[in-house]
Amino acid sequence: MIGFSLLLAGFADVFTPINLMFILGGVILGQIVGAIPGLSIIMALAIAVPLTYGMDTLAAIAFLISVNKGGTVGGAVPAILLNVPGSAESAATTMDGHPMAKNGKPLKAMKYALYHSVSGDLASDIVLILLAAPLAIVALNMGPVEITALMILAFTVISGLVGDSMIKGLISAAFGILVATVGLDPGMATPRFTFGILELYDGVPLTAVSIGALAMSGVLVGLLGMRASDKKNQTSAISMKGRTREQSVVTFAEFWANRFVALRAFVIGTVIGAIPGLGSTTAGFLSYSVNKQAAKDPEAFGKGDARGIAASETANSAVVGANLIPLLTLGIPGNIAAALLVSAFIIHGIQPGPLLFQQQAQLVYGMFGAMLVANFCNLGVGQIGMRFWAMVVSAPGTVIYPAAMLLCFAGSFVITGATFGVFVMITAAVFGYLMRAFGYSIVAFIVAFLLTPQLESAVVRARLITNDDPMELFSHPIALVLIAMSVASIIYLGPRKKKPLDVDMPPPTGQ
Amino acid sequence: MGRGSLVLLRDPVGPVINADRIQGIVVLGFGIALLVWLVPSYVTRVPGDPLDPSMFPRAAGWIISGLGLAQILLAQPGGSVPDGREVFGVICFIVALLIAALLLPLLGFLPVACGLMIASLVLLRERRPLWAATTLIGVPFFVWFLFTIVLSRSLS
Numbered sequence: 001m002i003g004f005s006l007l008l009a010g011f012a013d014v015f016t017p018i019n020l021m022f023i024l025g026g027v028i029l030g031q032i033v034g035a036i037p038g039l040s041i042i043m044a045l046a047i048a049v050p051l052t053y054g055m056d057t058l059a060a061i062a063f064l065i066s067v068n069k070g071g072t073v074g075g076a077v078p079a080i081l082l083n084v085p086g087s088a089e090s091a092a093t094t095m096d097g098h099p100m101a102k103n104g105k106p107l108k109a110m111k112y113a114l115y116h117s118v119s120g121d122l123a124s125d126i127v128l129i130l131l132a133a134p135l136a137i138v139a140l141n142m143g144p145v146e147i148t149a150l151m152i153l154a155f156t157v158i159s160g161l162v163g164d165s166m167i168k169g170l171i172s173a174a175f176g177i178l179v180a181t182v183g184l185d186p187g188m189a190t191p192r193f194t195f196g197i198l199e200l201y202d203g204v205p206l207t208a209v210s211i212g213a214l215a216m217s218g219v220l221v222g223l224l225g226m227r228a229s230d231k232k233n234q235t236s237a238i239s240m241k242g243r244t245r246e247q248s249v250v251t252f253a254e255f256w257a258n259r260f261v262a263l264r265a266f267v268i269g270t271v272i273g274a275i276p277g278l279g280s281t282t283a284g285f286l287s288y289s290v291n292k293q294a295a296k297d298p299e300a301f302g303k304g305d306a307r308g309i310a311a312s313e314t315a316n317s318a319v320v321g322a323n324l325i326p327l328l329t330l331g332i333p334g335n336i337a338a339a340l341l342v343s344a345f346i347i348h349g350i351q352p353g354p355l356l357f358q359q360q361a362q363l364v365y366g367m368f369g370a371m372l373v374a375n376f377c378n379l380g381v382g383q384i385g386m387r388f389w390a391m392v393v394s395a396p397g398t399v400i401y402p403a404a405m406l407l408c409f410a411g412s413f414v415i416t417g418a419t420f421g422v423f424v425m426i427t428a429a430v431f432g433y434l435m436r437a438f439g440y441s442i443v444a445f446i447v448a449f450l451l452t453p454q455l456e457s458a459v460v461r462a463r464l465i466t467n468d469d470p471m472e473l474f475s476h477p478i479a480l481v482l483i484a485m486s487v488a489s490i491i492y493l494g495p496r497k498k499k500p501l502d503v504d505m506p507p508p509t510g511q
Numbered sequence: 512m513g514r515g516s517l518v519l520l521r522d523p524v525g526p527v528i529n530a531d532r533i534q535g536i537v538v539l540g541f542g543i544a545l546l547v548w549l550v551p552s553y554v555t556r557v558p559g560d561p562l563d564p565s566m567f568p569r570a571a572g573w574i575i576s577g578l579g580l581a582q583i584l585l586a587q588p589g590g591s592v593p594d595g596r597e598v599f600g601v602i603c604f605i606v607a608l609l610i611a612a613l614l615l616p617l618l619g620f621l622p623v624a625c626g627l628m629i630a631s632l633v634l635l636r637e638r639r640p641l642w643a644a645t646t647l648i649g650v651p652f653f654v655w656f657l658f659t660i661v662l663s664r665s666l667s
Contacts, residue, residue, distance in 0.1 A: 053664070054662060054663065054664065167581050170578050171578045174571050174575045174578060177570070181567050181568050181571065185554075185555075185562075187561075187562030187563075187564060188555070188562055190554075190555040191553075192553065192554045192564055193549070193554065194553070223631070223634070224600045224601065226635050227600050227634060227636070398631075398632070398635050398642055399642055399646050399650065401631075402628055402631040402632075402635075403650045405604075405608075405627070406624055406651065409608065409612075409627070410620070410654050410658050410666055414664045417665070419615055422612040456566075456567050460561050463561040464561050
């Protein structure tokens, strides 16, 4: 049982000037990056990880979590003003956010998005805080055989749910496993695939790979898009000047009127967030579709209805907290943002998983406290800053993308303190670009790369326990069930041509 | 769709030899190379030992080979291949990054960063003076300031 004093101590750790400053800074950075179309929060997180090297562990984790939370709020700004989602999870927000803005209420639309985003995020954080510790206790009873089976299930589910093809997803995961074996093997400390390069004895640096595969490959795609286009700017955003109070303010009554929509969206977002492989985008669209179908007047959706914004933003933000449930209880990142948090944990010498509650309980509760504080910072920064972020959405790509490229360059240098990190980043960027071009899942690659050391350790111990006798599996029924679920996920998710959670999308409205 | 999408894509060659099948052949080839050359040459093997260092690399090789074969046999119709212009653009940016990485220890961060920004402006054909100046001067100094002053991290 976690002591109440540890819980209070953890929460109290958050309220230092340094930690509060990093939370505030993370939220501001996240909202700005989220507001810039073409830059994703994943890019921001990948670049931000090396920035946290010199920070205290709690400050580093709080900063990254705050960037993630800020990004889900910021992504709604261009979705509403430009009909272009700043981040993928805000795609569903365009359906009613932009029409509301075109109806003369852009600021009102952004405030609806802000309030519902923060409330969804806050509610899912509370679910995380209540569920994580009890689930971790259950997870602690799992041995290496069960952990091996669970990781295989995680690989198959993630590979099947992200991207369009399970085969390509599994190939990506296999490459992630392969790259993770570079370096000294954990059993006998013999070099594997080091090719005589001394720096590779410590393995391929995770952060450089993340920056390259996630951030830099996305920047390359953006730069190529700018190169191919004669348009160097975004379309001008809808102006917020000259609006009446009714067009600008969301009253409590108006917010409360959407409570059932928000509740439905919160449940959808939290459940989806807890399942590895599903993300905010799925949650946003599914919630929109479900709420539209549940409405008495579904024809009102898509024309600037506040319920559409509430459905999308509550769900996509509810995913943020719930995504940490599999991470904190099982050590399995539910999505890329969680995977990047894992890399931050590892940088600071901490292994996420069920033992975290025993070994670093105060840190975990400090993290929970930081999440709650970040939600309120998100609300305050959003209220004040949304008029400024509206200017950011029109920033030219010829400044944004080279700046992102230089941040990737500098960040990857800082990781190793030498150009080796930069060369790894460039290699990973080429690899990531090819994966994007040919439809292979970068998410599956990164998650597999991250989990392989843990998986290899579990497999070795499982082999020792079972003495390499396959019949021993029958004395581990939980492992058998998990393996059966892996097979079922391959059968169910493998042959599909579309994602299993298809939702009706309105025809594109264009800019 | 937002800016930055892959827009210059060609259709596959045909229904039998299509993009998916070609990728499967490449993946299968790599998997076989891994099993017959890379693992035997660069990984120690201790057969039968649970601590065998080659266990995971060989497993990855078998999985990659098997999935490559599956991709060949179950190739999806359609698929895409980057356009030649796009490939040329990628190569240009990668070469610029590699040159920057090689020159970094010799020249230091700011000159290299400015050079990289010049290359970006040329490749992006940006001619507006204000934005060009922002990219060429403002961005390198902002990044330098962020890392060396704010975060106290050396960039050379």
